[in-house]
Amino acid sequence: xxxxxxxxxxxxxxxxxxxxxxxxxxxxxxxxxxxxxxxxxxxxxxxxxxxxxxxxxxxxxxxxxxxxxxxxxxxxxxxxxxxxxxxxxxxxxxxxxxxxxxxxxxxxxxxxxxxxxxxxxxxxxxxxxxxxxxxxxxxxxxxxxxxxxxxxxxxxxxxxxxxxxxxxxxxxxxxxxxxxxxxxxxxxxxxxxxxxxxxxxxxxxxxxxxx
Amino acid sequence: xxxxxxxxxxxxxxxxxxxxxxxxxxxxxxxxxxxxxxxxxxxxxxxxxxxxxxxxxxxxxxxxxxxxxxxxxxxxxxxxxxxxxxxxxxxxxxxxxxxxxxxxxxxxxxxxxxxxxxxxxxxxxxxxxxxxxxxxxxxxxxxxxxxxxxxxxxxxxxxxxxxxxxxxxxxxxxxxxxxxxxxxxxxxxxxxxxxxxxxxxxxxxxxxxxx
Numbered sequence: 097x098x099x100x101x102x103x104x105x106x107x108x109x110x111x112x113x114x115x116x117x118x119x120x121x122x123x124x125x126x127x128x129x130x131x132x133x134x135x136x137x138x139x140x141x142x143x144x145x146x147x148x149x150x151x152x153x154x155x156x157x158x159x160x161x162x163x164x165x166x167x168x169x170x171x172x173x174x175x176x177x178x179x180x181x182x183x184x185x186x187x188x189x190x191x192x193x194x195x196x197x198x199x200x201x202x203x204x205x206x207x208x209x210x211x212x213x214x215x216x217x218x219x220x221x222x223x224x225x226x227x228x229x230x231x232x233x234x235x236x237x238x239x240x241x242x243x244x245x246x247x248x249x250x251x252x253x254x255x256x257x258x259x260x261x262x263x264x265x266x267x268x269x270x271x272x273x274x275x276x277x278x279x280x281x282x283x284x285x286x287x288x289x290x291x292x293x294x295x296x297x298x299x300x301x302x303x304x305x306x307x
Numbered sequence: 308x309x310x311x312x313x314x315x316x317x318x319x320x321x322x323x324x325x326x327x328x329x330x331x332x333x334x335x336x337x338x339x340x341x342x343x344x345x346x347x348x349x350x351x352x353x354x355x356x357x358x359x360x361x362x363x364x365x366x367x368x369x370x371x372x373x374x375x376x377x378x379x380x381x382x383x384x385x386x387x388x389x390x391x392x393x394x395x396x397x398x399x400x401x402x403x404x405x406x407x408x409x410x411x412x413x414x415x416x417x418x419x420x421x422x423x424x425x426x427x428x429x430x431x432x433x434x435x436x437x438x439x440x441x442x443x444x445x446x447x448x449x450x451x452x453x454x455x456x457x458x459x460x461x462x463x464x465x466x467x468x469x470x471x472x473x474x475x476x477x478x479x480x481x482x483x484x485x486x487x488x489x490x491x492x493x494x495x496x497x498x499x500x501x502x503x504x505x506x507x508x509x510x511x512x513x514x515x516x517x518x
Binding site: 105106107109110111112113114115116117118119120121140141142143144145146147160161164165170210212222223224225226227229231233234235236237238239240241242243244245247248249252255256259260264267268269271272275 | 470486
């Protein structure tokens, strides 16, 4: 019994998951290779996060949505197949082309240059996966199946979206304003250790409560 | 009216969000600087994703949970304050110390070396934010408020966890097995364009359906 208590004192490591993170890519250069339906989704994700997106794809290969982004100057378009110099200055690379050999080449170049990359549909050639994301102002909820069932992820996301209160985004915006004021009033965490306490909640609360 | 139809044909860019991604950090070296409560949460997140974690912190500064991880050899412990050589070979750096000047120094070193980093409680010195994550086998659901209200994120996460069917994780595991079989049967997407179709769903479904 004493043994059991000891074991349960701290959360046990479960393994097998991903580290889900909200990346700040505002004004970062994201290179998208390919201009099909998958690329269109990736591009929208990146634009929603204010990235500077460059799409490399022959004009003939652009699907209507990607062509629309190019026309509106929402993205920079390079009208040809990928070349290694396209990686210059890139902070992130997303590849969505139906050419496994070319994809692998790009993946390897990215790894040499330490650029985070995702090769669509090739899990071993991904530093990260995308998931299905619900958005309401500052609130974002991402459902990941760790590559196992993207369609199911979309179903779960829709279920979640329906179950949330309508004003969740606004409530969070208001809390954010309060927190910013607090940061101004107590800029030095050492002088006000409680501020760090205010900040702590996430991962600990997540794991310490009963499931 | 024709104008309106045209505008609505493709999802509009909303901006202001983060790019939420599931990072594969299995066997990657994650350096955690600090050994307090925030560090403990970060460490658990990383261990749940099978990372190799190194904690740099004087032994006297370890909180009980971090000390427990060190005792169990779940993490490598460097018993002193941070030194720049600690960054050698690091794939990701997480800083959670109550020393703004030291934090900023580490942040700058990480940027020079192109290592993704998060300085807890200093939003401008973060490549990414953490959120509140629900986990059920391969299913992970992350709630981010883009730094505005972490406690509210935890509340929303709990609400979501309660609303999910009990067997969601198992269902996704089964779908994953089916997809792996499909990949073996049709390894070449060009020969079987429907496979890429199967893969497409996420971002497009996310945005094209009514909310």
